[in-house]
Amino acid sequence: MSSTPTAKFKNPRARHNFLARTVSVTGIGSYVPARVLTNHDLEKMVDTTDEWILTRTGIRERRIADGNEFTSDLGAKAARRALKAAGVEPEQVDLIVVATCTPDMPFPSTACLIQEKIGAHRAAGFDMEAACAGFLYALEVGQQFIMSRTFETVLVIGAEKISSITNWRDRNTCVLFGDGAGAAVLQHRPHSHGLLTVVLGADGSKADLLKLPAGGSRCPASLETVQSGKHFLHMEGRETFKHAVQAMTAAAMEALRRCDLDVSQVKCIIPHQANRRIIDAVGERLGARPDQVFVNLDRYGNTSAASVAIALDEAVASGRIQRGDLVLLVAFGSGFTWAAAVIEW
Numbered sequence: 001m002s003s004t005p006t007a008k009f010k011n012p013r014a015r016h017n018f019l020a021r022t023v024s025v026t027g028i029g030s031y032v033p034a035r036v037l038t039n040h041d042l043e044k045m046v047d048t049t050d051e052w053i054l055t056r057t058g059i060r061e062r063r064i065a066d067g068n069e070f071t072s073d074l075g076a077k078a079a080r081r082a083l084k085a086a087g088v089e090p091e092q093v094d095l096i097v098v099a100t101c102t103p104d105m106p107f108p109s110t111a112c113l114i115q116e117k118i119g120a121h122r123a124a125g126f127d128m129e130a131a132c133a134g135f136l137y138a139l140e141v142g143q144q145f146i147m148s149r150t151f152e153t154v155l156v157i158g159a160e161k162i163s164s165i166t167n168w169r170d171r172n173t174c175v176l177f178g179d180g181a182g183a184a185v186l187q188h189r190p191h192s193h194g195l196l197t198v199v200l201g202a203d204g205s206k207a208d209l210l211k212l213p214a215g216g217s218r219c220p221a222s223l224e225t226v227q228s229g230k231h232f233l234h235m236e237g238r239e240t241f242k243h244a245v246q247a248m249t250a251a252a253m254e255a256l257r258r259c260d261l262d263v264s265q266v267k268c269i270i271p272h273q274a275n276r277r278i279i280d281a282v283g284e285r286l287g288a289r290p291d292q293v294f295v296n297l298d299r300y301g302n303t304s305a306a307s308v309a310i311a312l313d314e315a316v317a318s319g320r321i322q323r324g325d326l327v328l329l330v331a332f333g334s335g336f337t338w339a340a341a342v343i344e345w
């Protein structure tokens with residue numbers, strides 16, 4: 001892109017972010033497990049049909065990690081690819097931020113496990129949880145560390161093994177999710193624009209609509225919690241759907257407003273991949289053309305915190321996004337949480 005967007009920032013926060021210290025995604029990578037679980041496979045497991053899943057969600061198949069493949073393994077593989085794309089050695093990484101709601105274990109953090117796996121021995125690391133909006137929350141967290149000059153190179157990872165909290169007898173949820181990971185290397189680049197704005201939001205009053213009820217301090221693991229299936233993901237789908245459309249649309253509009261952009265100026269919109277009908281409704285409300293919206297949900301289902309990162313990586317790898325293009329990312333998840341970001345790629 002030849003023209004600088006600086007002059008367009010009428011909004012003080014966007015201008016401040018831009019001038020403070022620009023943070024770019026200098027490398028992106030993703031990884032999904034090899035095993036494919038198709039809708040036809042699911043027909044043999046629960047009372048469902050390929051037709052129902054495809055028409056109600058847009059999903060055809062999803063990837064499922066092996067029993068001995070954990071969130072940290074998925075995250076480490078995505079991280080290595082992102083580092084390679086950025087031309088960054090693991091020893092150069094200052095901080096690893098992992099967004100996940102399926103960590104290998106409650107502690108130590110999956111970030112520490114990934115640090116060891118990829119040999120990023122200088123890096124600090126921690127996990128954070130904002131469910132399906134996690135990768136965008138983590139991008140903002142990583143950006144802040146660079147803007148404040150605390151760190152130079154931050155590795156942000158969204159990684160999930162949602163199959164580990166899936167009730168394979170519940171047709172309402174088991175057809176929706178998949179495993180995977182995406183990673184981004186964040187660095188200051190003086191002459192590029194990078195992350196232009198990130199919008200974050202949450203509404204804890206809707207916490208019960210999408211949750212993992214047991215295993216925390218409220219409801220520690222017991223025979224009863226296991227027998228009653230409280231260690232599985234629970235979702236009120238229809239209500240969640242409505243809020244997802246509203247919150248994603250509002251967050252995306254706010255991100256565009258902060259950058260004084262019209263949706264037509266965005267080359268590619270990367271929405272959280274939960275349901276094709278949500279994606280289409282958000283695209284329509286934003287006034288986007290269908291060809292602006294990136295979809296890979298048919299192949300991976302909802303990979304939660306990994307979803308936006310995997311989609312962004314695929315959009316870049318396929319040439320849908322070129323250097324200088326404006327990209328709009330938007331996500332929604334349990335909490336409820338939501339987020340949107342504009343990046344000049």
Ligand code: UT7
Nearest residue numbers: 048049052132171172175237238240241244274275332333
């Ligand atoms: O990532 C975080 C955000 N997550 C989301 O945003 C997901 C939001 N929700 C959704 O995507 C959709 O609500 C679902 C895909 C989960 C469900 O679609 P829906 O159109 O809202 O269906 P519904 O829940 O209203 O269920 C309609 C019918 C029900 O049958 P009755 O009660 O009408 O007889 C369900 O029991 O479809 C039935 N049903 C199924 N039938 C076949 C639910 N799941 C299945 C299934 N196969 N897998």
